[in-house]
Amino acid sequence: MMRRMLWFALLAWGMILCGPAAGRAAGTPPVGGQLPDFTLGVPKDAAEKTYLGLSGSGAFKIPQIRAKTVIVEIFSMYCPYCQKESPNVNRVYEKIEADPALRGKIKLLGIGVGNSAFEVGVFRKRYSIPFPLFPDGDFVLHKLLGEVRTPYFIGVKIRPDGSHQVVHSRLGAFESVEKFLDEIVKASDLK
Amino acid sequence: MKKRLLIISCLVGAVLLIMPEVRSAFALSDAYKDNIYNPGILKPVDSALKAKVGRKAPDFALKAVSGGKVSLAQYRGKKNVAISFVPAAWTPVCSDQWPGYNIVKEMFDAHDAILLGITVDNLPTLFSWTNQMGKLWFPVLSDFWPHGAVAKKYGVLRSDGVTERALFVIDKKGIIRYIDVHDINQRPSLEILMGELEKLKRGK
Numbered sequence: 001m002m003r004r005m006l007w008f009a010l011l012a013w014g015m016i017l018c019g020p021a022a023g024r025a026a027g028t029p030p031v032g033g034q035l036p037d038f039t040l041g042v043p044k045d046a047a048e049k050t051y052l053g054l055s056g057s058g059a060f061k062i063p064q065i066r067a068k069t070v071i072v073e074i075f076s077m078y079c080p081y082c083q084k085e086s087p088n089v090n091r092v093y094e095k096i097e098a099d100p101a102l103r104g105k106i107k108l109l110g111i112g113v114g115n116s117a118f119e120v121g122v123f124r125k126r127y128s129i130p131f132p133l134f135p136d137g138d139f140v141l142h143k144l145l146g147e148v149r150t151p152y153f154i155g156v157k158i159r160p161d162g163s164h165q166v167v168h169s170r171l172g173a174f175e176s177v178e179k180f181l182d183e184i185v186k187a188s189d190l191k
Numbered sequence: 192m193k194k195r196l197l198i199i200s201c202l203v204g205a206v207l208l209i210m211p212e213v214r215s216a217f218a219l220s221d222a223y224k225d226n227i228y229n230p231g232i233l234k235p236v237d238s239a240l241k242a243k244v245g246r247k248a249p250d251f252a253l254k255a256v257s258g259g260k261v262s263l264a265q266y267r268g269k270k271n272v273a274i275s276f277v278p279a280a281w282t283p284v285c286s287d288q289w290p291g292y293n294i295v296k297e298m299f300d301a302h303d304a305i306l307l308g309i310t311v312d313n314l315p316t317l318f319s320w321t322n323q324m325g326k327l328w329f330p331v332l333s334d335f336w337p338h339g340a341v342a343k344k345y346g347v348l349r350s351d352g353v354t355e356r357a358l359f360v361i362d363k364k365g366i367i368r369y370i371d372v373h374d375i376n377q378r379p380s381l382e383i384l385m386g387e388l389e390k391l392k393r394g395k
Contacts, residue, residue, distance in 0.1 A: 074218075076218045076220065076287070076291075077291050077294070077381075078218075078220070078287045078288060078290050078291035078378070079218070079219075079220035079221075079222065079287070079290065080220050080222040080290045080293075080323065080324050080325050081220050081221045081222040082220065083290065083293075083294055083325070084222075084325065113218040114216070114217065114218045114287070114378070116380055116381075116382060118380070118381060118382040119291070119380070119381055119382075122291075122294070122295060122298075122381065123294075126294050126295075139216060139217075139218065142218055147218070149218075149219045149220065149221045150218055150219070150220050150221060151221065171221055172221045173221070
């Protein structure tokens with residue numbers, strides 16, 4: 001009886017540890033695949049809310065953003081490359097906003113992994129980030145996104161029916177702002 | 192005996208279940224490429240604190256990566272001092288701490304404070320490591336020889352010869368006003384440190 005209980009306990013732990021609820025790192029979102037299932041808090045800032053095409057409060061999923069493609073930057077305030085790359089990411093945003101063919105179609109957001117709201121705020125202010133940034137203080141999203149090094153960029157194409165697909169997934173600084181944006185545009189069939 | 196095995200199995204399972212939560216308490220910058228050595232999860236605190244809030248901070252003079260020596264006494268009457276001990280160069284959480292402080296010089300300035308970063312690594316190692324972080328505005332000091340002597344004075348030298356991940360806030364009179372010997376596996380939050388500096392500013 002005791003031996004059976006022991007085996008049962010070991011088996012149960014095995015199932016818990018290997019199961020989807022184990023909270024272990026998932027893989028990096030692959031091109032052609034989907035984002036893991038997670039939500040972000042609807043921003044309080046009215047301009048950010050308008051930019052993302054969201055209303056109300058509570059949580060939202062990235063495919064709910066009013067856009068054809070969303071670029072997600074995984075960053076950290078503590079990451080030297082993210083700091084260095086910030087002006088380039090801001091330029092991507094500015095180029096999109098300045099191009100009538102892209103404005104409103106491609107939206108940008110950042111997820112500060114291991115960063116509190118305060119730390120994300122420091123990064124926003126220090127680098128004058130014009131797009132919404134979200135904290136991931138407990139590394140929950142970082143884990144879901146495959147514990148990628150930072151900065152990491154994910155392009156997500158959103159279809160009219162609300163379904164989505166990862167069309168871009170890359171680690172590290174851009175070779176050039178133009179090339180990066182061009183890759184996103186092509187992968188999203190926007191031009 | 193079997194009951195004991197059952198209990199052990201449950202305990203091991205519980206530990207394993209908690210571990211993944213702790214394991215990923217850092218996000219590596221691509222700045223370091225594949226050059227970070229991950230020591231795994233360590234005992235959160237492994238030393239006996241000697242310094243105490245309200246007491247005079249032990250003085251020291253250590254070699255700085257930028258050249259020369261930096262002493263605690265040189266800031267007496269001039270600046271509040273925040274000391275950040277981090278365990279070791281080229282490890283995950285440490286590589287993920289000072290670059291954040293590097294972009295908030297204005298916050299330290301606003302609180303009339305200097306930051307001193309200290310590890311027990313030698314100068315060449317600290318030079319190479321901190322070069323990956325960009326140009327740091329604050330002194331980085333080596334407590335390498337006699338090994339960990341300053342960390343020992345403060346009571347933050349661990350049994351394996353590295354330091355705790357610890358923060359000390361010292362006022363202009365040289366009195367310790369705040370100590371955080373943090374869980375070595377996790378980075379302390381910036382807002383708490385800034386809150387403590389704010390208290391000094393408000394004379395609390």
